[in-house]
Amino acid sequence: MRIAITGADGFIGRNLTVRLAEKGDADIVPILRDTPRAELGARLAGVDIVFHLAGVNRPTDPAEFATGNADFTGVLCNALAALPVPPRIVLSSSTQAALDNPYGQSKHRAEEIVEAYAKRTGAKAHVFRLTNVFGKWSRPYYNSAVATFCYNVARGLPISVNDPAAPLRLVYVDDVVEAFLALAADTAAPGGYAEVEPVYETTVGAVADLVRSFPASRETLTTPPVGTGLARALQATYLSFLEPVAFTYTVPVYSDPRGSFVEMLKTVDSGQFSYFTAYPGITRGEHYHHSKTEKFLVIKGTASFGFRQIVTGETFELIARGGEATIVETIPGWAHNVTNIGDDELVVMLWANEIFDRARPDTIAARVKP
Known part of the structure; x- marks a missing residue:
């Protein structure tokens, strides 16, 4: 064509x-x-x-x-x-x-x-x-208020909102392009007016607040829900305005004689992601949870995962190695630990279903082998 x-x-x-x-x-x-x-x-x-x-x-x-x-x-x-x-x-x-x-x-x-x-x-x-198309490669102070908001916030500049409650209707450029491609492919489509969906109904203040939250997530490590809909499209637009020097950022590393622990990302309602390392012979964990659940993925090294049901005393042990792509889950009411049984440093990725709350940690010390 x-x-x-x-x-x-x-x-x-x-x-x-x-x-x-x-x-x-x-x-x-x-x-x-x-x-x-x-x-x-x-x-x-x-x-x-x-x-x-x-x-x-x-x-x-x-x-x-x-x-x-x-x-x-x-x-x-x-x-x-x-x-x-x-x-x-x-x-x-x-x-x-x-x-x-x-x-x-x-x-x-x-x-x-x-x-x-x-x-x-x-x-x-x-x-x-x-109506108000936004997305990557848009021009600030020209295409839309969204482009201006994203450009300014990406550079640490203030944004001005005269009326936060002002209604705003938005369409995402990827959705516009999808509608165009579908029309190009459909030679039988009748002429006349055509529409792009979805149209996001929001307010100027809501958009400004969400865009402001994106750089803050690097400090708090907590990302807003950006997997679907308007938030997904706005985050992609904001990121497209970052200058190359801002493509990276660092997070805290907590180290002790056992190894290191690093929190990578926290979510509003789906827990957090982190990773830890352990030197040969080191055991980590030795606790249980009442409700908290976790998923472990060994990235490097060889780990022994030990479990003990805290009421019945039943025990279980398994081995997981880097490269096997085996997920190991912790189960409420089972004490668990992770031991590096290899000769190299152990690196394990971890997802927990909730953000760690120091006031209510739901983490009770208990050895797998009392």
Whole structure:
């Protein structure tokens, strides 16, 4: 498929271009700001679909809204109409097209132009009225407040929120691209308005607070829930604004004659991750829990795990080695220990289902072999 992208070097255009290149089954034709208009016809020859993403958001002169959004759309559609087989066109519009302001008026006019193109050529026109798109490669102080928040917080700069309760509707750039790719693949899709899902309904204050929490997690070691939805997308966007020198950070190492213990990451509701080391012959643990559970994974070395049921006295022992990918779980009511029975340092990864609470540690000293 031959696919043209206007604004291919812009925020959404870059994300779409990269995804199309990953698929490897598209001939991508970029149409950039400096592409001579006289060359449009030749560049667009044989194109199957055009993603019209170029536009003007924040010009120094409001008159640029009309020239950059409506007028260029007219030039583009005239070039497409002159082709032997006029291709489908996908217009990146805005929810502001329904508003009476210069930007909205220019976007509404662009919609009318692509609709007229569809009527006179029979080609399908698809219009996405997007709202506050955010994600990697967005421009601060230009694309969205989210980009500005992420850029500033990533650099230790303050962010300003005039009304924390102000409603905010957001769509993530990856979801926009997915919708575009699905439309490109579906040649039978009817023309008209199309939508991107999900649309996140939130507030300016909630977004600002969540973005502020991301760098703080490096100090507290506690990450907010970022595995799904808006939080996942916001964290990815924030991280994309980090400068390379900020790609790493250190965490405390607690060492004693037995070895070292390092907490890597804590979660709000799913426990914490850590690792420990033990020198040859060293035994760690020798305790039990009433409710706390743990999972151990030997990364390096050879470990003996000992267990004793604290009421019945039943015992059990097993060996786990680095590279075997064997998970060993601790069981409530069973005392347990870990002994390095190898000749090298033992390294063990550990997950506990709860963050350690010094006031209620749920860790009672008890030897496996009394």
